Amino acid sequence: MGTGAWTVEKRSSFRTEPFSKENTTAPETGCLSIVVLGASGDLAKKKTFPALFHLYREGFLIPDEVHIFGYARTKISDEELRNRLRGYLIPSKGASSEQLDEVTKFLQLIKYVSGSYDSPEGFQLLDKEIFEHESSKNTREGSSRRLFYFALPPSVYPSVCRMIKNYCMNKSDLGGWTRIVVEKPFGKDLGSSEQLSTQIGQLFEESQIFRIDHYLGKELVQNLLVLRFANRFFLPLWNRDNIDNVQIVFREDFGTEGRGGYFDEYGIIRDIIQNHLLQVLCLVAMEKPVSLRPEHIRDEKVKVLQSVLPIKDEEVVVGQYEGYRDDPTVPDNSKTPTFATVILRIHNERWEGVPFILKAGKALNSRKADIRVQFKDVPGDIFKCQKQGRNEFVIRLQPSEAMYMKLTVKQPGLEMSTVQSELDLSYGQRYQDVKIPEAYERLILDTIRGDQQHFVRRDELKAAWEIFTPLLHKIDNGEFEPIQYKPGSRGPAEADELLQRAGYVQTHGYIWIPPTLS
Numbered sequence: 001m002g003t004g005a006w007t008v009e010k011r012s013s014f015r016t017e018p019f020s021k022e023n024t025t026a027p028e029t030g031c032l033s034i035v036v037l038g039a040s041g042d043l044a045k046k047k048t049f050p051a052l053f054h055l056y057r058e059g060f061l062i063p064d065e066v067h068i069f070g071y072a073r074t075k076i077s078d079e080e081l082r083n084r085l086r087g088y089l090i091p092s093k094g095a096s097s098e099q100l101d102e103v104t105k106f107l108q109l110i111k112y113v114s115g116s117y118d119s120p121e122g123f124q125l126l127d128k129e130i131f132e133h134e135s136s137k138n139t140r141e142g143s144s145r146r147l148f149y150f151a152l153p154p155s156v157y158p159s160v161c162r163m164i165k166n167y168c169m170n171k172s173d174l175g176g177w178t179r180i181v182v183e184k185p186f187g188k189d190l191g192s193s194e195q196l197s198t199q200i201g202q203l204f205e206e207s208q209i210f211r212i213d214h215y216l217g218k219e220l221v222q223n224l225l226v227l228r229f230a231n232r233f234f235l236p237l238w239n240r241d242n243i244d245n246v247q248i249v250f251r252e253d254f255g256t257e258g259r260g261g262y263f264d265e266y267g268i269i270r271d272i273i274q275n276h277l278l279q280v281l282c283l284v285a286m287e288k289p290v291s292l293r294p295e296h297i298r299d300e301k302v303k304v305l306q307s308v309l310p311i312k313d314e315e316v317v318v319g320q321y322e323g324y325r326d327d328p329t330v331p332d333n334s335k336t337p338t339f340a341t342v343i344l345r346i347h348n349e350r351w352e353g354v355p356f357i358l359k360a361g362k363a364l365n366s367r368k369a370d371i372r373v374q375f376k377d378v379p380g381d382i383f384k385c386q387k388q389g390r391n392e393f394v395i396r397l398q399p400s401e402a403m404y405m406k407l408t409v410k411q412p413g414l415e416m417s418t419v420q421s422e423l424d425l426s427y428g429q430r431y432q433d434v435k436i437p438e439a440y441e442r443l444i445l446d447t448i449r450g451d452q453q454h455f456v457r458r459d460e461l462k463a464a465w466e467i468f469t470p471l472l473h474k475i476d477n478g479e480f481e482p483i484q485y486k487p488g489s490r491g492p493a494e495a496d497e498l499l500q501r502a503g504y505v506q507t508h509g510y511i512w513i514p515p516t517l518s
């Protein structure tokens, strides 16, 4: 097993430069009000508040400056919200009294405001509460910072945006900035997404809108640019001359569990592939940006998306796991895919002819997400080792974050024979003292700092929908019958056949096992 064969000797830290006008003038200190809209919902409890708590614990949210407001329709008191959240902030294996203390102090920063999402009263009250908080901190002119996190269904985005714009935008003359963080699904297809973008765009500048895709906050996704553009190794290899195919795979070993109602409306392509996996594809395939400015990076991502050719029907396999329709919130005749393999082809000089295989599925045999770059065979195989497998560079996004390079070496010993092995950078082993931050934690911090690098720009979103909308419409019209697969399996066998047709060669008899800590 690998022993962390790569070492890192030198470190340099970089931050992307702000680009937009708003960002260059925006204050980074001063009173910060974070409003979690949809505070009693699942996303808020499971992701948003825990991420805020971690930022608080790490010292990024300073009690003297910050106040958190939960907003939702349910009529509950501050204390009731705090009690509901408490369980999500305490580690499942139990907490020390210090940790419990920290949780209590954090919860004291949270105030609850109840109101509807489409009438002024609630938002006027919210504005009043925020203003009181700002006044109590003697906020200087120009330094009020208001962050609105939408942990809400997109159907209410337009009305909530209107309410914020009309009633919560710093009429107090304190100035500063207002930003909104919105979650997917941003529409269901190109038309609905563009409509939503237009509605929000009429109220907020692009520099105020942070479209979150939490995959962009994952450590190894964030590492992709560094890896590709700060290492000489990869520069000459990363192209159609050397790479045979690229797979970006997401698997979960559980079904839709309690989210059947939401999921059935969207399906796996909208839930995972059109956003999370496509964002990863952009970072794997894009050209080197002019600089690390968010706009430069996003310009390159858009170019990749615009170079994707229309998806061919014969390069798609969709599936649905047996038992999916037993969920009472899923219609009995649902044809929503819970699994899909889709091949994208990028029509440019670097990637012509290289299939990018995007695969995602629920209720499969394992839970993991990785990028697998498979290289072409070595020409003139004097070792006759081709059948053992091809070189692969694998980036394991989760769990057990790692990068490993699968390669052929001499079998140690007297004989001259070959074997598959790996150069292995396993994070758990290599960075034992480092706690890898949660994606949401990192991204919320970016929104506070005004760094849009890891957020989806409007034209990027549009280009992503352009790729998938024709296919999604065909699926919605019943033109694709999802193939049934057994829960706990690899998914439909037809997907493996498609992979083979695309040129992927599976290595048999080699399994990478993440190293265990000694």
Ligand code: BG6
Pocket (backbone or CB within 6 Å): 214, 252, 271, 272, 369
């Ligand atoms: C969400 C999807 O965006 O991502 C879920 O809606 C999915 O269906 C989740 O389970 C996966 O996120 P992660 O970070 O656990 O891979």
